[in-house]
Amino acid sequence: MDETKNGAVKLSFDQDLGIATLTFQMSGKANMINDEFGAGLAEALAWAKARPGLKGIILASGHKDFCVGTEIDILYQARDVEELYRRVRAVQAAYREIETIGVPVVAALTGSALGGGYELALACHRRIAIADPRAQFGLPEVTLGVLPGAGGTQRLTRMLGFQVAADFILQGKVVRAAEAKEAWLVDELCGDREGVRDAAIAWIRSNPRATQPWDRKGFTFPPPAPGTADARDMVLVGCGLLYQKTAGAFLAPQYALSAMQEGCGLTFDRGLEVEARYFTKLACGGQAKDMIRTLWYHRTAAEKHEGLPSIEQLGIEQGISTVGVLGAGMMGGAIAWIAAKSGYQVVLKDIRQDALDAAMKHCEGLTSKRARHLDEVGRRELLARIKPTLANEELKGSDLLIEAVFEDMDLKHRVTRETEPLLAAGGIWASNTSALPITPLARASQHPDRFIGMHFFSPVEQMVLLELIVGRQTSDRTLARALAFCRQIKKTPIVVNDGYGFYTTRVFSAYLMEAAQLVAEGHNPALIEWAARSAGMVIGPLQVFDEVTLTLVRKAVPHGEKYTGRRLASEGFELLKTMVDDHKRYGRAAGAGFYEYVDGKRRHIWPGLGQVVRATPERSGIDLIISRLMLAQCVEAARALDEGVIQRKRDAEVGAVFGIGFAPNTGGPLSYIDRRGIRTVVRELEALAREQGDRYAPPPLLLSMAEKGERFFEAVDQAG
Ligand code: NAI
Secondary structure, three states, X not given: OEEEEOOOEEEEEEOOOOEEEEEEOOOOOOOOEOHHHHHHHHHHHHHHXXXXXXXXXXXXXXXOOOEOOEOHHHHHHOOOHHHHHHHHHHHHHHHHHHHOOOOOEEEEEOOOEEOHHHHXXXXXXXXXXXXXXXXXXXXXXXXHOOOOOOOHHHHHHHHHOHHHHHHHHHHOOEEEHHHHHHOOOOOEEEOOHHHHHHHHHHHHHHOOOOOOHHHOOOOOOOOOOOOOHHHHHHHHHHHHHHHHHHOOOOHHHHHXXXXXXXXXXXXXXXXXXXXXXXXXXXXXXXXXXXXXXXXXXXXXXXXXXXXXXXXXXXXXXXXXXXXXXXXXXXXXXXXXXXXXXXXXXXXXXXXXXXHHHHHHHHHHHHHXXXXXXXXXXXXXXXXXXXXXXXXXXXXXXXXXXXXXXXXXXXXXXXXXHHHHHHEEEEEEEEXXXXXXXXXXXXXXXXXXXXXXXXXXXXXXXXXXXEEEEEOOOOOXXXXXXXXXXXXXXXXXXXXXXXXXXXXXXXXXXXXHHHHHXXXXXXXXXXXXXXXXXXXXXXXXXXXXXXXXXXXXXXXHHHHXXXXXXXXXXXXXXXXXXXXXXXXXXOEHHHOXXXXXXXXXXXXXXXXXXXXXXXXXXXXXXXXXXXXXXHHHHHHHHHHHHHOOOEOOHHHHHHHHHHHHOOOHHXXXXXXXXXXXXXXXXXXXXXXXXXXHXXXXXXXXXXXXXXXXXXXXXXXXXXXX
């Protein structure tokens, strides 16, 4: 055995087999693509080529994962298009060298291969993966606003055909081992690391002259072949579907589609060049930077609870093993389920047996849909951890009580008085109120220091965000214990100070009420929906209205005005009242809202709206509507920061994007202000405030930032 090592790769050569194994083991916790990787790979390939009697190469990993992709700092910091282009071309060239080296090369995927890591595997002649359900494969680049730049758009398309490749690349879809095998993202699965190595050796021995399909003479694309009428139709349909889905707000999938389509009409090497150009343009542009900042850096910081108190720091135990949930409605049932899924014993209390029955049925549904990794026994055990009850006494000894009864201060006070004494010694109380301030809620509590807001989002099992609200008397110990619970149930926290609607509900209400106001002023409802989506909002506001119900918002607005002393858009509220009170249009569940529903399916805007709204706006148009919908939210976010509700800027971004579907392409409301320019935004807000009223008035923070020309976040794109 001939062995050596460089900074990134361990090299060994088995003379008997003639096989070189290049084991990536980079200095950090994972293999990722950066300069160390590039130098290590080049050196390793040169070393392997120089082995006399070389018959094949295995690329392997000494870390848990095979390779997790490009180092994000490189992408985020890149500003110089030319320089990045050179770097990308160098990686492409190294990958090209792998597949044209003259001997079979196998990727031994003993862990996840993602992004540039999966592209490395694509440059090998065969991909053999471990059948570990934790291992993931795919090209998730577009989810961070970039595209695969190391040949992924060219190789996957030539390998699987346009449609399948588009399905993976344009959605940034990542799949687990079994599905990866089914979709031919990997060729073979083996039970363990040794199995993967044995299979790699066997494959090399039986395929001594392996080449890539696209390097063989007479290579033809999986049908339809580029240039044919069928291929053109497919691309057209693909463009249409993409536009329908993204409303043109997200550049990365558009560029990826272009790279695939244009590159596939060219030779392989020219295709790589096209890909590199699209990649570089995207990566140096503003959208990718804004997305990476929030969806990667801020999200990771939030997931790690950076800067937040922890039970370890405070030297306390989480001390939560039994959780009581009060109210088995839409929220309570699902909260009980995720707590049980995370291993807690849960008592679910309601005052109505039918609510408990419905909640347990819902939990069964969730178990069969979302706990597939468990066997039958595991699923039964999960459900058995939830104990539905009508009796308060069953809550006795709970370490954490989560209240999710109706949104009514008096009822919440009553429930607190009744059940708080049942908490175990030192137990904590959490309210899942969606807007009521925590400090007044805690007035009914004997232990306001152990009272916290724990705002879940619907559907609880899908939404990753948890908004923790610290009341005036909530202690750090309580927050730390709530955070430990949050970690256990695998949610991403933002921690905000108290105030009506805290953070997310405040910004969310601004979105909805501005849309209602626009409708009331006579702007075209379909245009409002499209404007929101083309700005990147995940769901149009009128659709959201129907989902959360018009009734709920109708009840919430007077609450909001009572607690904040501020008037919300008034014509919009009058419209809402008319819709609910006179026309019984309560929302989707009732089959009637801003939209019409047929068999539960959303069809079109309610035609009757034209009779209810008679006004005609002086000016309208998509730009005006986008500005109003976005700025109404941004000014609210800035106010929350100015008033100290938001303590960390990252929470403003993470909360908006992950809690309420704020345009992910923008990075969040503060990034949006940065991108439009603080002075432009303040000017627009002042004009809107003159026309529309105080809800648009820029808070002192924005005024002083505009004066000094400041930003919320450092500029890292070409323009900055
Ligand atoms: P829901 O109407 O579906 O359920 C409320 C449940 O509480 C009902 O089953 C009711 O029988 C029960 N209940 C009433 N009085 C009770 C008592 N004294 N003891 C025990 N149970 C009692 O309401 P939903 O939507 O689950 O909301 C619950 C809370 O969560 C509210 O404060 C709401 O604002 C908040 N929230 C709701 C969200 C949503 O999307 N629906 C999102 C986040 C928070």
